[in-house]
Amino acid sequence: MRRDTGIGIGLLVFCAVLYWQAGRVSAPPFVPIGPAFYPRAVLILLAGLALWLIAEDLLRGRAAARKAAKPAGPAPNYRKALLGFGLFLAYIAGMSLVGYPVATFLFVLALSWAIGPRSVRELPKLVAIAAATVLATYLVFEKYLYVFLPQGRLF
Amino acid sequence: MEVLFTAVWALLEPRMLLSLCAGILAGIVGGAIPGITITMTIILALPFTFGMPSLQGLATMIGVYVGGSAGGLISACLLGIPGTPSAIATTFDGFPMARKGQPGRAVWLGIWASCLGGLLAGIPLIIGATQLAYLALNFGPWEYFSLFILTLSIVASLAEQSLVKGLIASALGLLVTSFGTDPLMAIPRLTFGWEFLRMGFPFLPILIGVFGLSQIMSDLEKSGAHGGASGFGRDADMKVSHPAVIREILAQPVNLIRSTLVGLWIGILPAVGGSAANILAYDQAKKASRYPEKFGTGVSEGIVASESSNNANVGGSLITMMAFGIPGDAVTAVMLGALIIHGIQPGPTFVVSNTAIAYGMFAAYFLAHPLMVILEWLFLRFALRAVRLPQHILAPIVLVLCVIGSYALNNIIENVWTFFIFGVLGYLMVKTGFPLAPLILGVILGDLIETNYIRAVMTDSDWTQFFRRPWSGAMLALAVLSFCFSLRQRRRAAKRADAHPAAEGDVEF
Structure with missing residues (x-):
C-alpha cells in the first residue's frame, strides 16, 4: 500500500471513531444547533478530503512515484x-x-x-x-x- | 499621533527598554543560529513574558521578531547557511560578497536594509491596522465566519506541496478545537470519558509542540549537515563605513520600496511568512535589474531586496494580527496566544479598546529597528560565537525551555503531554509532506468559526445571508476563487513537472 493511501485510510478510520463519539454528546432541548454539530461537520469534511487524498494518490500511479527524484543532501538519520x-x-x-x-x-x-x-x-x-x-x-x-x-x- | 508619542515615551522607561533590548538580542542570536527559527526563539522567550505586564511582554516579543528577522542574515552572509528561512535569499549574494573579502559590507548592507525596510513598513502598519480594525467593527457573525473561511482557504491553497494536504491540515486544526467543552454551552464532547480531554487542548502547548519539538527532531536527523560548514568565524573582519553602506542602499530606492511592499503584502497574507517574502522580493529585484546575470555573485541589490522584505514582512503580519486577530505567521500566532494569556481578546476591538497597548506595539516596532542596529553593532562578535554552538548542546537546552514554556502556562504537567503529542503529530506531518501552518491556523480559528456560525444561524436562520450580505458574500467568493486558482496553478505545475521532474524540497515549518 502506498503512503498517502495508507494515511487516507487511517484518517477515514479516525473520522469514523470520532463521529461515533460525537454522537454520544447529550444535546440540550430547544437548541437549534447542538454541540455535536460542529465536530461532525468537520469530520465529514475531513473524511471527504481523505477520500480525495486516496483518489489523488491512486490516480498519480506508480509510474509517477518512480519518476520522482530523491531529495538532495545526506540521508536522514x-x-x-x-x-x-x-x-x-x-x-x-x-x-x-x-x-x-x-x-x-x-x-x-x-x-x-x-x-x-x-x-x-x-x-x-x-x-x-x-x-x-x-x-x-x-x-x-x-x-x-x-x-x-x-x-x-x-x- | 499624540497617542503614538505617549506610547514611545512609555517604552523609553528603563524596564520596558531593557525588555525590548533583551528581546531584540535574543532574536538576533536565535535568528543567527542555523536551525533555530524566529518562531522557536519567540516560543523560548514566551515563558519569560508570562509574569510581565501586557505591553512589556508584547514589546519583548516584537523585539524578538524584529531582531530575529535581521539575525538570520549573519549566518547567511558569513557561513552561507541562512539562520532562518526568511534569510534564504540573503545567502545568494551575501555569502559570495563575504567570500570576495567584504564580509563587513555584506552583513551591514543586510542590517541597514532590514532597518530601513522595517521602518518603511511601519507607516502602513499604523494606518492599515487602525483602518482595517474600524472596518471590521462593522462585521457581524456572517462576515467573521466568511473571513475565517477565506483565511483558511488562502493558507491551505498556499501549501507548497499538495492542495489536499493543506486542506487536511486545516481540517485537522479545526477538529482539534472540538475536543473538550464546546465554546457556547460548555458541554463536554469527544472526551472518551477521559478527564485529560475534558478541558480540550490548550493552544500554546500545541503551537510549541508543532513548531518546536517537530523541528528539533527533524534537525536531529540532519545533524552533521551544518557541522562542517565553512565560512567566517569570530575572526572575520567586520569593519565597514556605515555612511557608505547607507548611501549604497539609498541609491537603489526602487529596489528598497518594491521589496518593502512585497514583504508587507506577503506579511498581510495569513500564515505565509518571511520565507516566501525574501525569495519573492529577490526574484523581483533580479527580474527588474539591468544586470540579472550578476545576481548570485555578490551584488548589493540582492541583499537589500531580501533583507528589506523580510523585516517589512513583520509589519504586514502585525497588521493582520492587530486588525482581525488572525496571525500573519507562526510568530504572530504565538503573540496572539500571549495576548489571550494577558486577558486581551484579539480582534478588531483590540486596537479600539486597548489603544495604549496597540500603540505601544506600534512604538515597540518602530523603536526596535534602530535598537536592532545598535545591538548588532555591539554584539555581532557574540552572535558569531553563538552561531558555532554545536547542535548536541543546543537541542537539549531548547527542549527543556520548550517544556517550561508549556508547563508554565498554568503549571500543570498535562500541558507538557499536549506539547509532546502535538510534537509527534507535527513531526509525522513534516515527514509525510503535510504543511504545519494550516494546522495551527485551524486551531486558532476553530472556536471562532464555530461560535460565529452558530451566532449567525441563531440570529437569522436564513443561511443564504452568508452569500447575500455584501462583505460576507465577497469573501466567500474570494475563498472559492483562491481555491480554484490554486487548483489551476497546481495542474499547470504538475504538467511542467511531468516534463521536467525535480527533487522535492524540505517542508517548511
Whole structure:
C-alpha cells in the first residue's frame, strides 16, 4: 500500500471513531444547533478530503512515484530522531517521579551524549552544561518568575 | 499621533527598554543560529513574558521578531547557511560578497536594509491596522465566519506541496478545537470519558509542540549537515563605513520600496511568512535589474531586496494580527496566544479598546529597528560565537525551555503531554509532506468559526445571508476563487513537472 493511501485510510478510520463519539454528546432541548454539530461537520469534511487524498494518490500511479527524484543532501538519520523522542518521553514520564531538577539533569546529559560525539573527554563538559541548565532555569523560573516547576513523588 | 508619542515615551522607561533590548538580542542570536527559527526563539522567550505586564511582554516579543528577522542574515552572509528561512535569499549574494573579502559590507548592507525596510513598513502598519480594525467593527457573525473561511482557504491553497494536504491540515486544526467543552454551552464532547480531554487542548502547548519539538527532531536527523560548514568565524573582519553602506542602499530606492511592499503584502497574507517574502522580493529585484546575470555573485541589490522584505514582512503580519486577530505567521500566532494569556481578546476591538497597548506595539516596532542596529553593532562578535554552538548542546537546552514554556502556562504537567503529542503529530506531518501552518491556523480559528456560525444561524436562520450580505458574500467568493486558482496553478505545475521532474524540497515549518 502506498503512503498517502495508507494515511487516507487511517484518517477515514479516525473520522469514523470520532463521529461515533460525537454522537454520544447529550444535546440540550430547544437548541437549534447542538454541540455535536460542529465536530461532525468537520469530520465529514475531513473524511471527504481523505477520500480525495486516496483518489489523488491512486490516480498519480506508480509510474509517477518512480519518476520522482530523491531529495538532495545526506540521508536522514531516523535513529537519532527516534532516540530523541524516546529520551524525551522518558523525561516527561520521569518528571512526575523524580521531579524537575533530577529529570532535567539526566535528560540534558543523556540527550547531549546520545546525539553528540560520545567522547569520554567531552563528558565533564556535558555534565557541567546539564547542571548549569538545571541551576539557571531553576533560579530564573522558580525563584524569579515564580513558576513552580514540577515536583516528583520521590524528591 | 499624540497617542503614538505617549506610547514611545512609555517604552523609553528603563524596564520596558531593557525588555525590548533583551528581546531584540535574543532574536538576533536565535535568528543567527542555523536551525533555530524566529518562531522557536519567540516560543523560548514566551515563558519569560508570562509574569510581565501586557505591553512589556508584547514589546519583548516584537523585539524578538524584529531582531530575529535581521539575525538570520549573519549566518547567511558569513557561513552561507541562512539562520532562518526568511534569510534564504540573503545567502545568494551575501555569502559570495563575504567570500570576495567584504564580509563587513555584506552583513551591514543586510542590517541597514532590514532597518530601513522595517521602518518603511511601519507607516502602513499604523494606518492599515487602525483602518482595517474600524472596518471590521462593522462585521457581524456572517462576515467573521466568511473571513475565517477565506483565511483558511488562502493558507491551505498556499501549501507548497499538495492542495489536499493543506486542506487536511486545516481540517485537522479545526477538529482539534472540538475536543473538550464546546465554546457556547460548555458541554463536554469527544472526551472518551477521559478527564485529560475534558478541558480540550490548550493552544500554546500545541503551537510549541508543532513548531518546536517537530523541528528539533527533524534537525536531529540532519545533524552533521551544518557541522562542517565553512565560512567566517569570530575572526572575520567586520569593519565597514556605515555612511557608505547607507548611501549604497539609498541609491537603489526602487529596489528598497518594491521589496518593502512585497514583504508587507506577503506579511498581510495569513500564515505565509518571511520565507516566501525574501525569495519573492529577490526574484523581483533580479527580474527588474539591468544586470540579472550578476545576481548570485555578490551584488548589493540582492541583499537589500531580501533583507528589506523580510523585516517589512513583520509589519504586514502585525497588521493582520492587530486588525482581525488572525496571525500573519507562526510568530504572530504565538503573540496572539500571549495576548489571550494577558486577558486581551484579539480582534478588531483590540486596537479600539486597548489603544495604549496597540500603540505601544506600534512604538515597540518602530523603536526596535534602530535598537536592532545598535545591538548588532555591539554584539555581532557574540552572535558569531553563538552561531558555532554545536547542535548536541543546543537541542537539549531548547527542549527543556520548550517544556517550561508549556508547563508554565498554568503549571500543570498535562500541558507538557499536549506539547509532546502535538510534537509527534507535527513531526509525522513534516515527514509525510503535510504543511504545519494550516494546522495551527485551524486551531486558532476553530472556536471562532464555530461560535460565529452558530451566532449567525441563531440570529437569522436564513443561511443564504452568508452569500447575500455584501462583505460576507465577497469573501466567500474570494475563498472559492483562491481555491480554484490554486487548483489551476497546481495542474499547470504538475504538467511542467511531468516534463521536467525535480527533487522535492524540505517542508517548511
